[in-house]
Amino acid sequence: MSATGKQRPTMADVAARAGVSRALVSIVFRNQPGAGQETRDRVLRVAEEIGYRPDNAARLLARGRSRTLGVMFTVHHTFHADLVEGIYPEAERRGYDVLLSATAPGRDEIQAVEALLAHRCEAVILLGPDAGAARLDELGRRTVAVSVGRRVRDARIDSVHTAENKGVRQAMDHLFDLGHRRIVHIDGGRGPGSAERRRAYGAAMRRYGLQAETRVLAGSHTEESGIEAGRLLVAERERGTPLPTAVLAANDRCALGLLMAFARAGVEVPGEVSVVGYDDSHLSHLMPVGLTTVRQDAVLMAERAVGFVVDRLDEENREPREAVIEPKLVVRDTTGRPAPG
Amino acid sequence: MSATGKQRPTMADVAARAGVSRALVSIVFRNQPGAGQETRDRVLRVAEEIGYRPDNAARLLARGRSRTLGVMFTVHHTFHADLVEGIYPEAERRGYDVLLSATAPGRDEIQAVEALLAHRCEAVILLGPDAGAARLDELGRRTVAVSVGRRVRDARIDSVHTAENKGVRQAMDHLFDLGHRRIVHIDGGRGPGSAERRRAYGAAMRRYGLQAETRVLAGSHTEESGIEAGRLLVAERERGTPLPTAVLAANDRCALGLLMAFARAGVEVPGEVSVVGYDDSHLSHLMPVGLTTVRQDAVLMAERAVGFVVDRLDEENREPREAVIEPKLVVRDTTGRPAPG
DNA sequence: GCGCTCTACTAGCGCGCTCTAGTGCGAGTA
DNA sequence: TACTCGCACTAGAGCGCGCTAGTAGAGCGC
Known part of the structure; x- marks a missing residue:
């Protein structure tokens, strides 16, 4: 031995x-x-x-093609988990193997992607990449790539993302129709889709003639950011600033954090504040009350992403494509009419 | 092109x-x-x-060694995410590459492991494997392997797990000292560590002379099982059976589900029922109130697991080893004295 | 008998790399 | 001058497989 x-x-x-x-x-x-x-x-x-x-190594060396798709994801993102679960069966159906590479503290996107490429993945599927367009473009020239969740322009890379503006508009219309006017948005920072959502939030407020009420809190796609935002709002109330009547969170994880912070502070949801999430990850139905959220269809997104790269691998010289998935507002229990007065 | x-x-x-x-x-x-x-x-x-x-494939073919560790995990397990984050740096420190392979609906452990082996991983790290001892033994003879979270006996495979009995005893002593007597355990089913925890729970109840109160609810390591158990207990109360005064959940995810179900039903925690989790995954501090839980040190476990397999790869004919990590009860806000009467 | 096709099988190159066993050369030593 | 020695570098085998080109033999028609 x-x-x-x-x-x-x-x-x-x-x-x-x-x-x-x-x-x-x-x-x-x-x-x-x-x-x-x-x-x-x-x-x-x-x-x-x-x-x-x-032996896969020898096989792929001899064959010239690895028939392997690489997936870059972030280990703690529940929505990424949903996507990965969708990618496996679709890749298998199309005769491709899947290799996972996680970003983590101390392991950035570049390292994660390089690991995939070193293993001869023919294409990489990037879940919510953080890298800029220039870097993605460079990657797209080197290999076949698709960005999932984050829209990418001016780069030779496919992209699959939700129509963020429609999702946000649905959510905002829902809140507005319920009677909300003081609607705050917790921003997703550099997270995928955040820029679009922020813009759509601003546009909606303008459309309602509520520019003056527009307020974006810095945040991210993590529970922590929700907790922080919640604490901030509660602290403000103690200094006299009233709570907003509704909050559009960066995503479900952020919404979860926010709900936790509110629960701790005794703020009633949706009695005092309505909360809307984003993703409809499997977290959504675990909340104390069902979370009203904008659903992104993870399985569909996964299928489209796999389809895109496989097509590009099979047909030569295909142009990068973009898929825009229709989001859908799922109304559950965290939204309601604002308290009168 | x-x-x-x-x-x-x-x-x-x-x-x-x-x-x-x-x-x-x-x-x-x-x-x-x-x-x-x-x-x-x-x-x-x-x-x-x-x-x-x-090119990694060619390199590893020529070299004979891949210096790659395979990790099998479950994509939705937050504790696995914690472990993976610990594995990457330790593997890198020891000069090994890491390949991830997830189990998911439609992709079982065997497929996940075979994928790793086909990619010439020299060793596999199994996070909470579900397979029986016979299969693990077979795997252990074919390659170097370590089971994390689940104790494995009678198999040529390393294992790293928490001293479940000590963890449960700490939790139970804590509840008993607070005055709890009607303590229910939600079982983790076939999940790693569940058998040991169930046994330790039974032993503790016996030690307190509470055999008559011993009650184990079937469950699993998911939020859903916590929700179900919560609903069951609430439904029972409506039919006259009093709630237990404390619940020892299968793990944090289960505890989270339970807390959600209780919150929805208006059951106060810890006022009416105390809840203890297990893992201290990063979920723990997201709860409405901090979750009292038994901490398993993910980073330490990851380091030990990597160390075990790397040692076995470097030194020939090493015997499989077992690491038992000391757990530690972390008391937060979900436990308190039972309501008088 | 011949040529033909079809099936079952084999020989051997090459994928991109690692690694052992070299070669060539200038500097140091006697 | 002859010799080692160490350093920079090269030749070439081989890792385990895929794949193209080829062979041997059976079956068939004429």
């Missing part, structure tokens, strides 16, 4: 033991015509016996 | 352009002695220019 662990059997081992050539074993394992049924069975049986399994 | 996308430059391209041999380029990229500083700089500059990057 060597330092590399157990010695892996190779095709040659199988071939020798089955009394055929190496090429024949290769044919059998690729499930290609050119081998008799009897021989096929024997080869497979022998392989099973000696515990042979094809 | 071929179907595989852009043509990757190879070492030969770099060598030709830099006017050196391919072997020399290899030396430079492996950062090995045998090349002059000037040549080194030139090679690296040329590589940068033509966008060369080493």
